[in-house]
Amino acid sequence: xxxxxxxxxxxxxxxxxxxxxxxxxxxxxxxxxxxxxxxxxxxxxxxxxxxxxxxxxxxxxxxxxxxxxxxxxxxxxxxxxxxxxxxxxxxxxxxxxxxxxxxxxxxxxxxxxxxxxxxxxxxxxxxxxxxxxxxxxxxxxxxxxxxxxxxxxxxxxxxxxxxxxxxxxxxxxxxxxxxxxxxxxxxxxxxxxxxxxxxxxxxxxxxxxxxxxxxxxxxxxxxxxxxx
Numbered sequence: 240x241x242x243x244x245x246x247x248x249x250x251x252x253x254x255x256x257x258x259x260x261x262x263x264x265x266x267x268x269x270x271x272x273x274x275x276x277x278x279x280x281x282x283x284x285x286x287x288x289x290x291x292x293x294x295x296x297x298x299x300x301x302x303x304x305x306x307x308x309x310x311x312x313x314x315x316x317x318x319x320x321x322x323x324x325x326x327x328x329x330x331x332x333x334x335x336x337x338x339x340x341x342x343x344x345x346x347x348x349x350x351x352x353x354x355x356x357x358x359x360x361x362x363x364x365x366x367x368x369x370x371x372x373x374x375x376x377x378x379x380x381x382x383x384x385x386x387x388x389x390x391x392x393x394x395x396x397x398x399x400x401x402x403x404x405x406x407x408x409x410x411x412x413x414x415x416x417x418x419x420x421x422x423x424x425x426x427x428x429x430x431x432x433x434x435x436x437x438x439x440x441x442x443x444x445x446x447x448x449x450x451x452x453x454x455x456x457x458x459x460x461x462x463x464x465x466x467x
Contacts, residue, residue, distance in 0.1 A: 241263060241446065241447055241450055242450040242453070242454075243413050243418065243419075243420060243421055243446050243449070243450055244265035244266070244419060244420035244421075245262070245263065245264050245265055245266075245420065245421055245422075245423075245442070245443060245446055246264065246265060246266040246267075246268055246296075246298065246399060246401075246420050246421070246422040246423075247259035247262075247264045247266075247267060247268060247422075247423060247424075247427065247434070247439070248267075248268025248270070248277075248298075248300065248401075248422050248423065248424040249268060249270060249275075249277035249424035249425070249428065249431070249432055249434075250267050250268060250269055250279065250287065250432075250434070251269075251277065251278070251279045251280075251283055251432040251433070252283060252287075252433075253283070253286050253287055253290055253291075255433070255434040256287045256290070256291055257290070257291070258434055258436055258439050259295070259434070259439060260291050260294045260295055262439055262440065262442075262443040263443060264295050265295060265296060265420060266295055266296035266297075266298045266320060266420070267287060267291060267295050267296065267297055267298060268298045268300055268322065268422065268424070269283075269284045269287060269297065269298065269299050269300065269316075269318075270300045271284065271299045271300060271301055271304075271312055271316075272300065272301060272302040272304070272324075274302065275302075276431035276432065277424060277431050277432040278432070279432075281312065281315065281316060284297075284299065284312075284316040284318075285315065285316050285317070288316055288317040288318065289317070292317055292319065296319050296320045296342070297316070297317065297318050297319050297320065298318065298319070298320040298321070298322050298344070299312060299313065299316060299318040299320070299321055299322065300322045300324050301321060301322065301323055301324065301325070302324050302325040303325035303326055303327065304325075306331065306334055306335065306338070309321060309335055309339070310335070310338045310339055313339045313341055314339075318339075318341060319341055319342065320341055320342040320343075320344060321335055321339065321341055321342070321343050321344065322344040322345075322346055322367060323335065323343065323344065323345050323346060323363075324346040324367075324369070327345070329360050329361050329362065332345055332361055332362075332363050333362070336363070336364075342364040342365065343363040343364050343365075344363060344364065344365045344366070344367050344399065345358065345361040345363040345365075345366055345367070346366075346367040346368075346369055346401075347366065347367070347368055347369070348369050348370065348371035348372075349368045349369065349370065349371055349383045349387055349402070350370070350371030350383060351371075351387070352387055352390045354371060354387075355368070355387050355388065355390040355391060356390060356392075358391075359391075359392050359393055362396075363396070364396075364397070365396065365397045365398070365399055365419065365420075366391075366393075366396050366397070366398055366399070367398075367399040367400075367401055367422065368383070368387075368388060368398065368399070368400055368401060368402065369383075369401040369402045369422075370382060370383040370401075370402035370403060371383065380403050380425040380426065381402065381403045382402050382403035382404070382408065382412075383402050383403075385400075385412060385415045385416050386415075388400070388416050388418075397419035397420070398416070398418045398419050398420075399418060399419060399420040399421070399422050400412055400416050400418040400420070400421050400422065401421070401422035401423075401424075403425070403426065404421055404422065404423045404426050404442075405423065405425075405426030405427065405438070405442065406426070406427075406438060406441035406442045406444070406445045407445075409421055409423070409426075409442060409445045409446055409449065410445045410446070410448060410449035410452075411449075413446065413449040413450065413453070414449060414452070414453070417453075421446065423442055426438070426442065427439050427442050
C-alpha cells in the first residue's frame with residue numbers, strides 16, 4: 240500500500256484527471272487562477288469533479304482570490320479541498336474553512352528558513368511547501384533545499400511537498416522529507432496543463448519504490464535489533 244499520498248496538480252481535462260486517478264492519486268489539483276499557464280476553467284473543474292469526486296480529493300488552487308469568490312467556486316465546482324497559494328493571511332484561511340466546510344491547505348513559497356517559520360501561523364488542515372521564485376506564484380519546475388523542512392515546529396500538521404518534483408527526484412525527496420504527500424505539476428507534463436501518460440506512470444512508480452525502500456529499511460533495522 241502506498242504510504243506517501245500523491246497530488247497531481249495542473250489538471251485541465253477529465254482525460255488527464257482520469258490518468259491521475261488510475262495511478263492512485265489522492266488529490267487532483269485544479270488551478271483556478273487565470274494568471275497560471277495551467278489554469279483550469281470552471282467548466283472543466285465541474286466536469287472533473289462530477290467524474291472523480293468519489294475517487295479523489297478535488298482541490299481548487301486559488302491565488303489571492305476574494306473570500307466570496309472562493310466560497311462560490313467551492314460550491315459550483317464541488318471542491319472538497321482548497322489550496323491557498325497566494326498572500327492570504329491566517330484569518331482568511333479560517334474563514335474559508337468556516338464558510339465552505341472543506342479542507343484547507345496553506346501553501347508557502349520557500350527560499351529560506353523564515354518562509355517555513357512563517358507557515359507556523361496557519362492552523363490549516365495541511366501545509367504545502369513550494370519553491371520561492373521571485374515574480375512567480377508556483378509551477379516553476381524548480382526545487383528548494385529540502386533540509387529547510389526540518390525547521391517546521393508543528394509537525395503534526397500534514398506536509399505536502401511540492402516544487403520541481405518529477406519521476407527522477409521524487410524518491411530522494413520522500414527519503415529526505417518523509418512528507419504526508421508529494422505534489423507534481425510541471426514534472427509530469429507534456430506541455431503546461433497537458434499531462435504526459437508515461438511521466439504520470441513513472442511518477443507513481445517512483446513514489447511506490449521510495450515507500451518500499453523505507454519499509455524495507457525499517458524491517459532490516461528491526462531484524463538487526465532483534466538479533467543483537
